[in-house]
Amino acid sequence: MTFFMLRLGNFLCKVANCQTKHRALDQKIRAQMEDDDDPWLAPDKLYHFLLCFTLTILFASLALHTRYPFIRRHSILIGSVVSLFAGAAKEVADELGFFKSAGASTRDAIADLIGVLIASFLLHTLRFSIRSSGDKEASPDRDILMV
Structure with missing residues (x-):
């Protein structure tokens, strides 16, 4: 820009x-x-990316193993939202001075968002590949059950 x-x-x-x-x-x-006090290629951005990436996968996995079908169906969305809230809470804490930093950073928030987006994409891809491989194995059984 x-x-x-x-x-x-x-x-x-x-x-x-x-x-x-x-x-x-x-x-x-x-x-x-x-x-520029907040460079794009700083270790801080990598930490933000990795934290939100990991939290998205963790919370999506936890939501996938609940007994409620609505939460299981939307587990990736729930994991993504919780991870973004954690990233936003960290930025608010930075701005309020709870951590030693220069304050809230738009670039940190973008690194959080990129981590969540990549984790969500990988989880969707994994879910789709598991479903498609599961359908191939289940089709012969369905033919037998219909007889």
Whole structure:
């Protein structure tokens, strides 16, 4: 997004012929990009991703083993929502100062969301592959039962 804004500023300045203002804006944007306190490739983002990925799988597995059919049917959704709530609670605690951090981070929340999405995708894929392999084995039995 910042790169796009920089290119748009270049274009507008060429049209308006305002080179001095453009240089100041260019330097300001470049300084912001270099002084980024929350880089995308920080270990913190990996921890957020892994935590939400693991929590999604854990809570979906727990919901899958309950005796209530509605909860079993929606176990992946329940695991995803609980994991996102855990990530959001961590960000609120960061903002309130319970942990040593700079505060809540949008990038941490995005890492949480990516972890949940990948875990949900893998769980859906696993569930679909188990169902499709189970149907192939059950079809000969169904023919016998109908006789």
